Amino acid sequence: MAPAPGPRPRIAVHKFSSCDGCQLAFLDLGEDLIRLYELVDIVHFAEAGPVDPEAEVDIAFVEGSVSSADEAERIQRVRANARVLVTIGACATSGGIQALRNLHDGEQWLADVYPSPEFVDSLACSTGIAENVAVDYELWGCPVNGRQVLAAVRALLWGVPPVEEADKVCMECKRDGNVCVLVSLGQPCLGPVTRTGCGALCPAFGRDCYGCYGPAENPNPDALGRRFEGLGLLREDVARRFRFIHSNRAPMGEAGARWADDGDGP
Amino acid sequence: MSDDRRVDINVPVLARVEGEGALRVTAEDGRITDLQLRIYEPPRLFERFLVGRAWHEVPDAVARICGICPVAYQMSAVQALEQAFGVDPGDWVRAMRRVFYCGEWIQSHALHIHLLAAPDFFGYAGALDMAADYPDEVRRGMRLQALGNELMALFGARAVHPVGARVGGFHRAPLATAVAELRGRLEAALPEAEALVRWCAAIGLPEAAQDFPSVALRGADYPMNAGRIAATTGLDLDKADWDSRFAEEQSPHSTAFHARLDGAPYLVGPLARLNVNADRLPAETAALLAESGLALPSANPFHSMLARALEIHLALTEAVRLLADYAAPDRPFAEVTPRAGTGFGATEAPRGVLWHRYETDERGLLTASRIVPPTAQNQARIEDDLRQALEGRGLDAPDDELRRLGEQVIRNYDPCISCATHFLDLTVERR
Numbered sequence: 099m100a101p102a103p104g105p106r107p108r109i110a111v112h113k114f115s116s117c118d119g120c121q122l123a124f125l126d127l128g129e130d131l132i133r134l135y136e137l138v139d140i141v142h143f144a145e146a147g148p149v150d151p152e153a154e155v156d157i158a159f160v161e162g163s164v165s166s167a168d169e170a171e172r173i174q175r176v177r178a179n180a181r182v183l184v185t186i187g188a189c190a191t192s193g194g195i196q197a198l199r200n201l202h203d204g205e206q207w208l209a210d211v212y213p214s215p216e217f218v219d220s221l222a223c224s225t226g227i228a229e230n231v232a233v234d235y236e237l238w239g240c241p242v243n244g245r246q247v248l249a250a251v252r253a254l255l256w257g258v259p260p261v262e263e264a265d266k267v268c269m270e271c272k273r274d275g276n277v278c279v280l281v282s283l284g285q286p287c288l289g290p291v292t293r294t295g296c297g298a299l300c301p302a303f304g305r306d307c308y309g310c311y312g313p314a315e316n317p318n319p320d321a322l323g324r325r326f327e328g329l330g331l332l333r334e335d336v337a338r339r340f341r342f343i344h345s346n347r348a349p350m351g352e353a354g355a356r357w358a359d360d361g362d363g364p
Numbered sequence: 365m366s367d368d369r370r371v372d373i374n375v376p377v378l379a380r381v382e383g384e385g386a387l388r389v390t391a392e393d394g395r396i397t398d399l400q401l402r403i404y405e406p407p408r409l410f411e412r413f414l415v416g417r418a419w420h421e422v423p424d425a426v427a428r429i430c431g432i433c434p435v436a437y438q439m440s441a442v443q444a445l446e447q448a449f450g451v452d453p454g455d456w457v458r459a460m461r462r463v464f465y466c467g468e469w470i471q472s473h474a475l476h477i478h479l480l481a482a483p484d485f486f487g488y489a490g491a492l493d494m495a496a497d498y499p500d501e502v503r504r505g506m507r508l509q510a511l512g513n514e515l516m517a518l519f520g521a522r523a524v525h526p527v528g529a530r531v532g533g534f535h536r537a538p539l540a541t542a543v544a545e546l547r548g549r550l551e552a553a554l555p556e557a558e559a560l561v562r563w564c565a566a567i568g569l570p571e572a573a574q575d576f577p578s579v580a581l582r583g584a585d586y587p588m589n590a591g592r593i594a595a596t597t598g599l600d601l602d603k604a605d606w607d608s609r610f611a612e613e614q615s616p617h618s619t620a621f622h623a624r625l626d627g628a629p630y631l632v633g634p635l636a637r638l639n640v641n642a643d644r645l646p647a648e649t650a651a652l653l654a655e656s657g658l659a660l661p662s663a664n665p666f667h668s669m670l671a672r673a674l675e676i677h678l679a680l681t682e683a684v685r686l687l688a689d690y691a692a693p694d695r696p697f698a699e700v701t702p703r704a705g706t707g708f709g710a711t712e713a714p715r716g717v718l719w720h721r722y723e724t725d726e727r728g729l730l731t732a733s734r735i736v737p738p739t740a741q742n743q744a745r746i747e748d749d750l751r752q753a754l755e756g757r758g759l760d761a762p763d764d765e766l767r768r769l770g771e772q773v774i775r776n777y778d779p780c781i782s783c784a785t786h787f788l789d790l791t792v793e794r795r
Contacts, residue, residue, distance in 0.1 A: 132495055
């Protein structure tokens with residue numbers, strides 16, 4: 099299908115605090131990456147080559163969380179230069195696994211790791227992009243996959259919002275005919291509160307989902323947490339289940355706090 | 365050019381570590397008086413938040429350190445925890461972990477050669493520009509990269525942050541039909557890997573003869589998941605004795621620690637592995653090495669790209685060999701009973717030795733964790749290389765040439781900041 103008429107859209111891929119894994123959703127596209135390069139102007143995507151971080155663009159994809167003073171300032175410029183800002187992955191949407199430090203004394207943690215923390219630019223908290231600037235669309239997942247980013251690009255090029263998948267992993271398991279690891283194996287699977295999009299990979303591999311795609315629509319973590327206790331998990335074990343990849347985002351964070359010693363308890 | 369000019373080269377490394385990394389060079393009288401490769405990737409404090417987590421959460425957590433080499437972090441972690449708990453995963457798991465690791469080497473090396481390094485040698489800004497003039501070579505690289513990803517997904521469901529690894533083995537054994545199908549395509553790709561090696565061997569490289577120790581694991585096979593820590597200096601060390609010879613220090617100009625062997629910089633990664641383990645290559649890869657004319661041990665760091673190509677061939681060869689006569693076991697993991705203990709993990713990440721140390725309590729919760737990644741180990745070596753390369757070129761060279769050479773030297777190590785060094789905003793202050 100031909101691209102929409104008009105000037106070639108300009109795209110940027112920015113990196114903040116992250117593992118680079120979501121950029122691989124583009125870099126692993128192979129032939130589709132070459133085709134994408136023909137359809138749009140990729141003006142900034144350091145890992146693929148083009149570098150122009152201050153360029154004005156139609157779509158800015160942002161990977162990573164804001165975890166340093168420099169990043170807190172830089173995301174403002176990315177927002178100002180982007181017509182549409184799309185976050186890709188757990189770090190950008192919720193602060194990521196590194197947001198676990200938000201639950202503790204982040205400055206002390208820095209000092210525990212670095213003998214001279216004063217040389218390191220690091221904020222006490224790691225936050226998602228939406229906690230810093232307005233975000234137009236969020237692509238969930240740790241990591242996001244190529245199907246998600248290509249679908250988003252295609253939708254945005256045609257001027258429509260990307261379809262948001264907010265179903266629970268459970269729905270995908272049922273469609274795929276996976277054996278339920280919670281019911282049949284007694285594993286503390288987070289599938290009932292986690293959004294799909296991954297392909298229900300963990301249950302398909304006979305193991306419990308650990309929530310890397312973030313919260314689903316209408317989740318009920320309290321009921322699930324009580325079920326986990328029924329499986330024999332200690333309260334602190336239940337808390338750690340909710341406080342992992344998306345500890346800084348509702349309702350995972352709140353559920354974790356309720357089961358942790360510092361919470362009121364459901 | 366006058367001999368007494370003072371040169372102050374300030375190279376902020378933009379992009380991935382925008383404004384947070386830099387190469388700063390100060391020179392007087394044609395000699396570099398100070399050189400700092402600054403890495404300011406914001407710290408994510410993994411070693412700290414792992415404390416208090418349960419043993420079975422660790423493989424999924426440490427994968428998030430690096431999206432390009434998550435398998436390496438998982439493999440060093442499970443090895444350390446199995447030692448702490450006294451678990452023997454058995455021969456099937458050991459063999460399949462090697463295949464899993466082969467997938468990551470193929471993927472990571474193909475990504476680096478084609479998307480990051482090769483454009484330097486052919487004068488392109490990036491691989492996508494290069495693809496217009498070298499469509500076959502770039503597409504061949506992308507096919508190998510995809511094949512590596514598929515091999516990782518065979519054991520882990522996906523290539524980035526795979527979900528199949530666990531302490532004791534794998535959550536699920538691949539189906540024999542899937543193994544047979546993929547093995548056929550791995551075998552069919554061997555000629556492409558051979559062509560890649562020949563292509564890399566034919567690329568004209570800058571000359572360099574530098575004095576550095578190469579550090580790599582060494583065991584019965586070309587090292588991935590096993591071996592003692594060895595070096596071209598004759599070092600032979602158990603992974604548990606790491607601290608007796610290696611030390612990490614924080615320098616004011618970097619968030620990556622600098623590791624030193626007996627106080628001196630050293631090299632880890634593909635070329636270091638080849639320098640230490642050339643006699644461990646399978647016959648087919650050894651024949652390609654001989655044909656390439658590469659003499660080992662090599663003192664030219666730019667041979668790293670050819671080393672990566674040879675390792676892609678080795679990884680394909682090993683995966684094809686290990687997946688022959690594949691049969692899924694009844695249970696793809698050894699039972700794990702946590703206990704209080706200490707364990708060490710040392711495996712060969714695509715970028716070099718990756719060392720972990722964990723302590724656990726009787727419930728299997730982590731009470732201490734330390735991780736030494738390859739890029740921290742190479743950082744002092746990269747600075748040495750830059751010093752020699754820039755002085756060797758002559759500091760009176762044009763700015764652009766010094767900038768390009770600096771970029772090329774840094775990127776050659778495939779550091780985790782390699783994407784950052786695609787752009788060095790060079791300013792030279794001459795007084």
